[in-house]
Amino acid sequence: xxxxxxxxxxxxxxxxxxxxxxxxxxxxxxxxxxxxxxxxxxxxxxxxxxxxxxxxxxxxxxxxxxxxxxxxxxxxxxxxxxxxxxxxxxxxxxxxxxxxxxxxxxxxxxxxxxxxxxxxxxxxxxxxxxxxxxxxxxxxxxxxxxxxxxxxxxxxxxxxxxxxxxxxxxxxxxxxxxxxxxxxxxxxxxxxxxxxxxxxxxxxxxxxxxxxxxxxxxxxxxxxxxxxxxxxxxxxxxxxxxxxxxxxxxxxxxxxxxxxxxxxxxxxxxxxxxxxxxxxxxxxxxxxxxxxxxxxxxxxxxxxxxxxxxxxxxxxxxxxxxxxxxxxxxxxxxxxxxxxxxxxxxxxxxxxxxxxxxxxxxxxxxxxxxxxxxxxxxxxxxxxxxxxxxxxxxxxxxxxxxxxxxxxxxxxxxxxxxxxxxxxxxxxxxxxxxxxxxxxxxxxxxxx
Numbered sequence: 097x098x099x100x101x102x103x104x105x106x107x108x109x110x111x112x113x114x115x116x117x118x119x120x121x122x123x124x125x126x127x128x129x130x131x132x133x134x135x136x137x138x139x140x141x142x143x144x145x146x147x148x149x150x151x152x153x154x155x156x157x158x159x160x161x162x163x164x165x166x167x168x169x170x171x172x173x174x175x176x177x178x179x180x181x182x183x184x185x186x187x188x189x190x191x192x193x194x195x196x197x198x199x200x201x202x203x204x205x206x207x208x209x210x211x212x213x214x215x216x217x218x219x220x221x222x223x224x225x226x227x228x229x230x231x232x233x234x235x236x237x238x239x240x241x242x243x244x245x246x247x248x249x250x251x252x253x254x255x256x257x258x259x260x261x262x263x264x265x266x267x268x269x270x271x272x273x274x275x276x277x278x279x280x281x282x283x284x285x286x287x288x289x290x291x292x293x294x295x296x297x298x299x300x301x302x303x304x305x306x307x308x309x310x311x312x313x314x315x316x317x318x319x320x321x322x323x324x325x326x327x328x329x330x331x332x333x334x335x336x337x338x339x340x341x342x343x344x345x346x347x348x349x350x351x352x353x354x355x356x357x358x359x360x361x362x363x364x365x366x367x368x369x370x371x372x373x374x375x376x377x378x379x380x381x382x383x384x385x386x387x388x389x390x391x392x393x394x395x396x397x398x399x400x401x402x403x404x405x406x407x408x409x410x411x412x413x414x415x416x417x418x419x420x421x422x423x424x425x426x427x428x429x430x431x432x433x434x435x436x437x438x439x440x441x442x443x444x445x446x447x448x449x450x451x452x453x454x455x456x457x458x459x460x461x462x463x464x465x466x467x468x469x470x471x472x473x474x475x476x477x478x479x480x481x482x483x484x485x486x487x488x489x490x491x492x493x494x495x496x497x498x499x500x501x502x503x504x505x506x507x508x509x510x511x512x513x514x515x516x517x518x519x520x521x522x523x524x525x526x527x528x529x530x531x532x533x534x535x536x537x538x539x540x541x542x543x544x
Contacts, residue, residue: 357389452481
């Protein structure tokens with residue numbers, strides 16, 4: 097596979113804006129940079145700074161810790177330290193372990209706290225005070241959308257971390273934002289056939305949903321695909337992020353007539369709600385002549401560890417899993433395991449890949465200018481990073497790749513071996529028209 101940078105077309109020139117010294121509209125919140133720069137935070141020394149903005153506290157802190165481990169590993173590999181990881185399997189060979197565009201990669205970090213305002217503040221600080229050329233991270237779609245908007249206004253690229261809401265690359269998409277992780281539309285498309293085969297078409301579902309953009313999106317996608325195959329939605333109840341105790345929300349399920357509980361929760365919220373649902377005896381019930389079932393649409397290995405035996409037999413979807421046997425996945429698992437002593441989560445995987453993809457795009461473009469990096473990412477097809485052949489679609493900056501359906505293992509071999517892949521859903525099955533989820537990318541912003 098060859099990688100030839102596309103020539104700038106008329107659309108590219110309009111979106112590039114500042115390429116020839118002409119300036120885009122100056123972001124109102126970023127006015128302290130010198131006007132001699134051709135783009136915001138253009139590196140002039142021997143280093144280039146990445147900004148890693150992850151939840152170090154809050155309901156998604158476990159994912160954040162693993163994301164930060166992955167980012168630090170990516171920096172090592174980019175700078176020629178360690179075994180190189182996925183740089184050895186990546187189909188693009190632009191990166192050689194000598195930094196990016198002749199500069200060593202440095203990084204700064206921020207704590208999103210799984211709160212949009214805190215995440216924007218930490219991203220703003222890394223851009224203004226630390227000179228970050230790119231921001232990446234997050235484990236909440238609310239955070240991702242907020243930071244993506246800020247990065248668009250500021251004039252830096254945002255490489256989204258773990259964000260699953262359709263809105264990130266749908267109604268809230270931005271030209272400066274790119275997502276590798278899959279979305280709820282893909283989860284619904286992948287899960288529905290498996291659920292139909294396992295549980296039939298005559299089911300009554302009760303949804304408990306995290307009350308923010310990801311939960312709403314996940315609920316909507318699962319309802320769409322399960323109702324299309326004959327399931328009835330009995331109720332959909334919103335729950336606050338970080339609730340801890342879900343007993344008041346689970347009790348009504350017992351007398352609702354539902355025979356399926358869909359937990360649109362993630363992180364510690366999923367661990368708590370699933371554990372409490374099992375403690376309430378839901379999985380032992382017979383309703384409507386059927387065994388009561390629980391579904392967790394978005395899974396992670398970290399959540400499975402937290403919930404322990406309660407995940408056994410429960411279906412869900414995931415972006416990636418450490419048990420995959422493709423060469424890229426094996427290389428990453430080996431490298432991460434040697435560094436930290438345990439296998440990586442899907443959060444670690446998507447964040448590592450995003451850091452590498454940004455660096456590769458900058459290297460291929462020969463510049464860190466957002467419009468140039470963005471042009472290198474748009475329509476980029478690659479392999480060797482797990483999940484098979486992958487496309488960064490130009491129209492919405494969403495990656496398309498195979499999606500995994502998993503379920504909790506009945507007989508795990510270790511504390512990490514808790515999920516088994518039951519279906520690798522082909523990319524073609526989860527693709528959808530670029531305009532289906534709405535939104536407009538707008539123009540790249542180079543910041544000055």
